[in-house]
Structures are given as C-alpha cells and as structure tokens.
Amino acid sequence: MWNSDARVRAAYAEGAGIYRIVPEAVAIPTGIEDLVALVRRAAAAHAVLIPRGAGSGMAGGNVGPGIIVDLSTGFSELSIDPQRRTARAGASVTWAQITEAARPFGLRLPPDPSSGLFATSGGMVSTNAAGPRTVRYGSVRAWVEGLQVVEAGGSVRSVTRGAGSGERFSLTTENRQLIAERFPKTRKNSSGYALDKFAESGDEVDLFIGAEGTLGFITAVQWRLDQIPPDIAGAALGFDDLAAMTEAVPYLVSLKPTALELLDSTLLQFVPEAPRVACLLLVEFERESAAAARGVVGDAVRGLKQTLTHVETAVDRRGLEQLWTVRRLASPALARLPPSRRSLQVIEDGCVPLDALGEYVAGLRAAADQAGIPVAIFGHAGDGHVHVNALPDTTRPGWREALARLFDDVTDLLLRLGGVPSGEHGIGRLRAGVLERFYGAEVMELFRAVKRAYDPLTILNPGVIIPATGWAPLAALKVGDGAAAIPDDIASRLRDVERNAAWATPKLELTHPTPST
Numbered sequence: 001m002w003n004s005d006a007r008v009r010a011a012y013a014e015g016a017g018i019y020r021i022v023p024e025a026v027a028i029p030t031g032i033e034d035l036v037a038l039v040r041r042a043a044a045a046h047a048v049l050i051p052r053g054a055g056s057g058m059a060g061g062n063v064g065p066g067i068i069v070d071l072s073t074g075f076s077e078l079s080i081d082p083q084r085r086t087a088r089a090g091a092s093v094t095w096a097q098i099t100e101a102a103r104p105f106g107l108r109l110p111p112d113p114s115s116g117l118f119a120t121s122g123g124m125v126s127t128n129a130a131g132p133r134t135v136r137y138g139s140v141r142a143w144v145e146g147l148q149v150v151e152a153g154g155s156v157r158s159v160t161r162g163a164g165s166g167e168r169f170s171l172t173t174e175n176r177q178l179i180a181e182r183f184p185k186t187r188k189n190s191s192g193y194a195l196d197k198f199a200e201s202g203d204e205v206d207l208f209i210g211a212e213g214t215l216g217f218i219t220a221v222q223w224r225l226d227q228i229p230p231d232i233a234g235a236a237l238g239f240d241d242l243a244a245m246t247e248a249v250p251y252l253v254s255l256k257p258t259a260l261e262l263l264d265s266t267l268l269q270f271v272p273e274a275p276r277v278a279c280l281l282l283v284e285f286e287r288e289s290a291a292a293a294r295g296v297v298g299d300a301v302r303g304l305k306q307t308l309t310h311v312e313t314a315v316d317r318r319g320l321e322q323l324w325t326v327r328r329l330a331s332p333a334l335a336r337l338p339p340s341r342r343s344l345q346v347i348e349d350g351c352v353p354l355d356a357l358g359e360y361v362a363g364l365r366a367a368a369d370q371a372g373i374p375v376a377i378f379g380h381a382g383d384g385h386v387h388v389n390a391l392p393d394t395t396r397p398g399w400r401e402a403l404a405r406l407f408d409d410v411t412d413l414l415l416r417l418g419g420v421p422s423g424e425h426g427i428g429r430l431r432a433g434v435l436e437r438f439y440g441a442e443v444m445e446l447f448r449a450v451k452r453a454y455d456p457l458t459i460l461n462p463g464v465i466i467p468a469t470g471w472a473p474l475a476a477l478k479v480g481d482g483a484a485a486i487p488d489d490i491a492s493r494l495r496d497v498e499r500n501a502a503w504a505t506p507k508l509e510l511t512h513p514t515p516s517t
C-alpha cells in the first residue's frame with residue numbers, strides 16, 4: 001500500500017521550492033478505491049499523509065515527514081461538455097491537457113499558470129493557482145464548479161458550488177464581522193483558508209480551494225470553461241522609474257487587459273536582449289475583433305505617452321509572442337548563473353494592493369541590498385503581485401542568516417503595505433508561522449477550527465497552513481551542508497528536474513539506476 005524503499009523516499013524528498021525532507025514512505029494510489037483504503041488505514045494508524053500532485057508547488061506543502069500520496073497518475077479521467085462549457089478532470093489532469101482537449105470546441109480554462117504543462121488539477125485547486133490572465137479572469141477559484149473529495153476518515157463526497165456550507169464548519173455573525181475587518185484587500189490571495197470567500201458564497205467548496213491538502217484529497221474537479229476570444233494585440237511598455245510604472249498600472253487595468261506583467265530591472269539585467277529600462281510592462285488585450293484589440297493598444301500607448309521611455313506594439317498573436325520572448329529568456333538566463341548562485345523561493349509570492357506596487361518593488365530592492373542577496377523581480381503587475389527569485393551565493397559565509405533577514409524584512413514590508421504573503425503559491429510550511437501576523441490571533445483560531453472540523457486526527461499535511469510547533473521556515477533546506485543525505489544520483493536528477501522545470505517526470509523514474517558506461 002505504501003513503499004518505504006530508501007531510493008523511492010529520496011525521489012520524493014524535494015518539490016519545487018527550498019526544502020529537502022525525506023518522507024517516511026510513498027504511496028501511489030491507482031484510483032479512488034485504492035486511495036480510500038489507504039486513507040482508512042492511515043487514519044486507523046494515525047499516520048500522516050501528504051497529498052501531492054506534480055510537486056511543482058513552491059511553499060513546501062508537497063513534501064514532509066509522513067507518507068507522500070502521489071496523485072499525479074491514478075486520476076486521469078477527462079471529459080469536455082461543450083454545451084455546458086465544463087470539463088470534468090481527475091486530480092492528475094494538467095492545465096495543458098484540459099487546454100488541449102477544450103481547444104477544438106473554442107473553449108479554455110482561463111487562469112493560465114506558467115506551470116500549466118505539469119500543474120495538476122488537484123494541485124491547482126489546492127493552491128488556488130493563477131497566472132497572467134488572472135488580472136481579467138481571477139484565480140482558479142472562480143472556475144471551480146465542484147470537487148470530488150476523499151475526506152480524512154476515508155469517505156468520498158461531492159462538494160458542489162451552490163450546495164451550501166456543509167455540516168462541518170459554520171460562521172457566526174461575529175466571525176463574519178471579524179473576517180470582513182481582518183482579511184487583506186488584495187486582488188489575489190492564497191494565504192490560509194479563504195474564510196472571506198466562504199463567508200461571501202456560503203459554499204463549502206471555497207474552503208477546499210486553496211486548502212493545500214490539509215482538509216481532504218481532491219480526486220476530481222468540475223471546471224467551468226470559457227470561450228477563447230478571437231483577437232489579440234499588445235505592447236511592451238518601458239518606464240524609467242517605479243513611480244511612473246505604478247501610476248500606469250491602474251490606467252492599464254481600467255482598459256481590461258488579459259495580462260499585465262512586470263519585468264523589473266533586477267530581472268532584465270540578466271537578459272542581454274532586453275531593453276535597458278527601470279521596468280517593463282507587457283500588456284495583452286483580447287477582444288472580439290482585430291480592430292478592437294488594436295484600438296485598445298493605441299489607447300494604452302496614447303494614455304501613457306508622457307511617461308513611457310520605450311514602446312513596442314504587436315497586432316497579432318505572433319507579434320505578441322515575439323514581445324514576450326524577453327520574459328521567456330529570463331528563466332534560461334537565471335539557469336545559466338554559476339552553480340553556487342541558487343535561486344531560492346522564500347519571498348517569491350507576496351501580493352499587495354495595487355496602489356502599493358511601486359513601494360513594494362522599491363522595498364524589495366532595498367531589502368535585497370541590505371541582505372546582500374541579489375534578487376530578480378517579475379510577475380503580475382495588474383494584480384499587485386510579483387515573484388522574487390532570491391539568488392544567494394551559497395559559498396559565501398553567512399548566506400543563511402542573510403536569507404533569514406530577507407525573509408523577515410519582506411514579511412514586515414508586506415504587513416506594512418497591507419499585503420499577503422502568498423498571491424498564488426500557498427502558505428505551505430514556509431509561511432505557516434507568519435500567518436497570524438497578517439490575520440491576527442482570532443482569525444488564526446478560526447483557521448484552527450476549520451482544520452479540526454475536517455481533520456480531527458491531524459493526519460492531513462500537518463504543519464501546512466497551521467504551523468507546526470517549533471516552526472523553522474529555513475530549516476531542512478535542499479542546499480548547503482545541512483541538506484538531508486540522499487543518494488547522489490537521485491540528488492542530481494532532482495536538480496535537473498528543478499533546472500529544467502521537468503516536474504511532469506514520474507518521480508519513480510528518478511530512482512532507476514544509472515546505466516553503466
């Protein structure tokens with residue numbers, strides 16, 4: 001039922017993100033009955049289960065000291081209903097597979113995580129994943145009509161939007177008031193249980209979305225799909241300072257873009273082909289006609305002409321892809337950095353109110369300078385949400401302490417600006433200990449009550465969202481002297497997976513012995 005072989009455990013010791021934690025065992029259920037039997041047996045033994053999809057999540061919710069339950073292969077059903085514009089996808093089905101199956105009907109799942117090639121339906125729902133198009137279409141939450149879940153006791157249930165709040169957990173009037181006061185007013189949020197959305201909709205499904213595997217296993221998702229708009233156009237807009245960029249963002253958002261992405265100079269410096277500007281906004285508009293798409297690009301450029309220092313426009317999909325090349329070149333450029341410069345995701349997912357974006361980017365740059373750690377800043381400007389690759393030199397004495405300082409300083413900065421620590425990746429183990437600072441002790445107590453209601457034995461991903469006793473965010477790193485010992489060949493394959501974003505690789509393949517030469 002579960003496998004305790006040392007090489008198999010090693011292959012599941014890392015996900016994307018910073019951790020290496022060798023699990024006690026690994027289970028790969030072949031379908032729902034298998035999973036139910038596993039959960040019942042684990043519940044009887046009080047064994048800890050860690051649900052997992054492709055392992056591409058960055059916050060450490062997909063690794064841990066327990067039994068990893070790999071749902072990336074056994075739940076692969078996929079059907080499209082073009083009339084109802086829905087897709088029913090098993091937990092293992094990726095965004096790319098849904099996209100490919102829906103395209104012949106002129107349909108798509110609008111939120112578009114960059115990890116869509118490998119991110120599974122179970123993983124996307126569990127992190128409330130998002131992407132560039134979220135500025136127009138919201139995070140995946142808005143597109144989930146229903147879920148099939150296996151609960152901590154092993155029962156199988158459907159949780160459907162519109163079917164109400166369920167029997168497990170409810171809110172009092174005082175709770176609702178508290179939630180309205182304490183939840184941050186950012187456009188995106190994947191930080192803790194979405195009690196604000198639950199209060200608003202009264203739907204239990206809103207508790208499971210973004211629950212990071214702490215309330216139950218998601219085995220299937222009923223997705224809502226949308227029509228693919230026929231025409232597209234866009235622009236790359238350069239600015240010489242952050243203040244001008246910050247002012248441009250609300251204007252561009254008011255024109256209803258389908259993507260509005262920021263590439264900061266801290267990232268552009270790694271891309272020789274990039275324009276030399278303080279920051280670059282890539283904006284995309286999808287419209288019902290080519291004239292409308294081109295027209296709105298014209299509006300964008302005209303409206304900003306006083307502050308722009310660089311403009312390139314594109315009037316069709318090919319041209320737009322050309323403009324976005326600069327973003328695509330960033331990852332390979334970062335991958336070419338010397339091996340000692342590791343990209344560590346510790347402050348990678350903060351989100352702030354839109355009017356605080358410039359201050360946030362300036363604060364990030366200052367915190368990085370203070371810590372002596374280069375960073376590369378980019379992401380979803382239209383949602384006030386940017387990613388940060390921290391690039392410490394891991395051969396330099398004191399890099400861990402510097403990284404810890406960066407983590408603390410950026411947490412303080414996000415608090416000061418009314419932000420949240422995660423816009424789309426989740427809280428995981430990494431950020432569990434800071435949640436209370438953002439929401440306060442009373443909301444944190446409500447989070448604990450949600451957890452108790454769904455997982456009374458605390459067997460589902462303990463330490464994720466609700467912090468473990470002795471929470472230590474930068475312990476158990478995959479880099480440096482203290483990294484847990486695993487076989488060298490598996491460590492090097494895990495590194496290749498990370499470098500090449502090859503998260504779709506079946507993890508058992510990493511255990512195969514290297515053929516002798």
Ligand SMILES: Cc1cc2nc3c(=O)[nH]c(=O)nc-3n(C[C@H](O)[C@H](O)[C@H](O)COP(=O)(O)OP(=O)(O)OC[C@H]3O[C@@H](n4cnc5c(N)ncnc54)[C@H](O)[C@@H]3O)c2cc1C
Pocket residue numbers: 015016050051052053054055056057058060061062071091112113114115118119120121122123124125126127128129130131132212213214216217218219424425461464501503
């Ligand atoms: C190169 C790269 C680019 C990325 N780009 C984006 C992006 O644009 N947008 C974005 O939102 N994210 C992005 N991510 C992060 C990641 O891809 C997403 O969080 C994704 O949704 C995780 O899916 P997964 O299948 O890999 O889940 P995992 O990483 O395996 O798991 C993530 C969390 O979900 C839980 N979980 C997984 N499956 C289930 C299930 N079936 N039932 C219950 N719980 C489950 C796990 O316990 C864990 O807490 C990126 C990651 C990488 C490496």
